[in-house]
Amino acid sequence: MDYMNKKLLTFMVGLLLTVLTSTAWSGIEVREFDNKEQEVLYNQLMFELRCLVCQNENLAASNADLAKDLRDEVYEMITVKKLGEKEVKDFLIARYGDFVLYKPPVKKSTWLLWFGPFVMLGLGLVILLMVTRKNKDKKKEAPQLDKSKREDIRKLLESEGED
Amino acid sequence: MSRYLIPLVVFLALVVLLWKGLSLNPREIPSPLVGKPAPAFSLPQLYKEDEKISPEDMKGKVWVLNVWASWCVSCRAEHKVVTNFVKKDGVDVLGLNYKDYGTEEYGDAAKRWLVQFGNPYSKIAVDADGRTGINWGVYGVPESFVVDKKGIIRYKFTGPLNQKNIDEKLVPLITQLRAEEG
Numbered sequence: 509m510d511y512m513n514k515k516l517l518t519f520m521v522g523l524l525l526t527v528l529t530s531t532a533w534s535g536i537e538v539r540e541f542d543n544k545e546q547e548v549l550y551n552q553l554m555f556e557l558r559c560l561v562c563q564n565e566n567l568a569a570s571n572a573d574l575a576k577d578l579r580d581e582v583y584e585m586i587t588v589k590k591l592g593e594k595e596v597k598d599f600l601i602a603r604y605g606d607f608v609l610y611k612p613p614v615k616k617s618t619w620l621l622w623f624g625p626f627v628m629l630g631l632g633l634v635i636l637l638m639v640t641r642k643n644k645d646k647k648k649e650a651p652q653l654d655k656s657k658r659e660d661i662r663k664l665l666e667s668e669g670e671d
Numbered sequence: 672m673s674r675y676l677i678p679l680v681v682f683l684a685l686v687v688l689l690w691k692g693l694s695l696n697p698r699e700i701p702s703p704l705v706g707k708p709a710p711a712f713s714l715p716q717l718y719k720e721d722e723k724i725s726p727e728d729m730k731g732k733v734w735v736l737n738v739w740a741s742w743c744v745s746c747r748a749e750h751k752v753v754t755n756f757v758k759k760d761g762v763d764v765l766g767l768n769y770k771d772y773g774t775e776e777y778g779d780a781a782k783r784w785l786v787q788f789g790n791p792y793s794k795i796a797v798d799a800d801g802r803t804g805i806n807w808g809v810y811g812v813p814e815s816f817v818v819d820k821k822g823i824i825r826y827k828f829t830g831p832l833n834q835k836n837i838d839e840k841l842v843p844l845i846t847q848l849r850a851e852e853g
Contacts, residue, residue, distance in 0.1 A: 560810035563697065573770070574810055577801050603710075603808035605703045 537576075539583055546586050549593055553582055557600065558610050566610060702808050702827040709736070709818050710806040717768055717781065717795035724765070724796045726822055733848045734763040735841075736816040737792070738804065740771040741784035743812040749831035754791040756837050762845055766792035769812050770801040817841065819848045 541547040551568075557578070559570035567575050567582070578600070585591045585599065600608045612618045653661075704710070709726045716724050726736075737753060739746040757764050772781040798804055807816065810829075817826040826844055828836065 560700065574801075577805060581802070581805055602703060603806060604810065605700055605808075607700045 537579065537583075541587060549596075550583060550586050553586075553593065553596060554579065556610055557582070557597075558608050560604055560608065698811065699829055700810070702824075702829075704808050704816075704824050705827055707824060709816070709822050709824050710803070712796065712798075712803040712806065714767075714796040714798055714803060717766070717772060717797050720797075724794050726818065729763070729765065729818065730822055731820050732763055733820055733845055734765055734818050735845075736765050736767055736807070736818065738767045738769050738807070738809050738812050738814040740769045740812050741777060741780040742771060743769075745831040746813045747788065749813050749833075750788050750791075752832050752834055752837060754789055755834075756832070756841070757791040760837075760842055760845070762841075763793050764791060766795035767803065767807075768795050768797050769804050769809065770799065772797050773799040817844060817848070820851060 539547075539550065541550065554568035555566050557567045559565045559567055559572050559575040559578070561572040561574050562570050565572075565575070567579055582596055582600075585596050591599070597609065606612045606618070612621065614622050711726060713723045713725045716722050739749075753764060756762060768781050771777050772779060796803070801809075807814075808827075813831055815828045815832055816824050819825050825848060826840070828840075832841075
């Protein structure tokens with residue numbers, strides 16, 4: 509491999525790593541867990557829970573003060589109170605509502621959110637079908653010309669050509 | 672005719688939808704606590720640190736919990752309105768000093784703030800570590816909660832209170848709640 513290729517490769521690998529790690533942790537606290545399950549649950553929740561201050565960030569990515577407090581709260585719930593995933597989520601939902609979850613539950617008030625896109629897709633398909641069918645019908649209705657009319661047209665075209 | 676009518680109707684529907692979207696405030700998240708009992712706490716008071724205050728003490732009264740901090744800029748904007756609200760409408764407003772007094776960062780800035788701007792609160796609870804705030808679902812100071820005689824949260828307002836909101840929403844609600852049985 510020549511020099512340029514090597515350089516390019518290094519650059520590409522670097523770029524890839526940057527992209528891969530861009531969703532990583534911003535609020536880094538060193539945490540200790542009793543076991544692997546707790547750690548996995550904690551890490552999972554950090555990505556599934558929304559920071560309510562910076563609404564486009566999860567708890568893992570947010571630098572907001574409240575996000576840090578919520579990280580502490582979740583950590584304590586998992587390690588000290590030994591709560592499971594559902595209990596931790598329920599605790600936060602009771603206080604902040606479904607909004608705290610990045611993936612809202614499917615229920616009446618979120619039906620539009622969950623199924624709206626599919627309804628739109630269906631609607632689009634129906635309209636597409638209607639339009640194409642209409643065009644098909646039009647083709648069938650191509651004007652039926654009798655002989656004299658054809659003759660008229662031929663004459664007209666020829667006279668145009670003479671100009 | 673319908674060839675032009677349908678796209679026009681779709682377009683107008685979109686305009687209405689997007690126009691409505693513009694007027695919504697994405698920071699206003701409906702609180703699940705409305706209609707639920709006020710979360711309990713027992714916190715030291717700002718001016719009587721050895722005396723605790725709890726929502727239990729307010730039972731039988733209609734009251735407002737106002738979450739504020741000296742570091743919160745919009746709390747300044749709200750302060751005059753709150754002061755006026757207490758004076759004019761005689762509402763019992765409890766302050767919740769959120770992550771402010773007694774913290775490493777702010778020390779006694781809260782007290783200096785009250786000297787400068789005045790103190791409209793009947794009592795002030797000190798929530799230095801912010802855990803009571805989490806229990807009340809606080810995510811952006813200032814926030815205000817209206818609690819009825821039975822200790823149920825009936826209304827929550829996120830952001831700085833303004834006169835319009837007080838006149839149109841809070842005062843009628845509080846009048847109604849005062850008429851309810853305790």
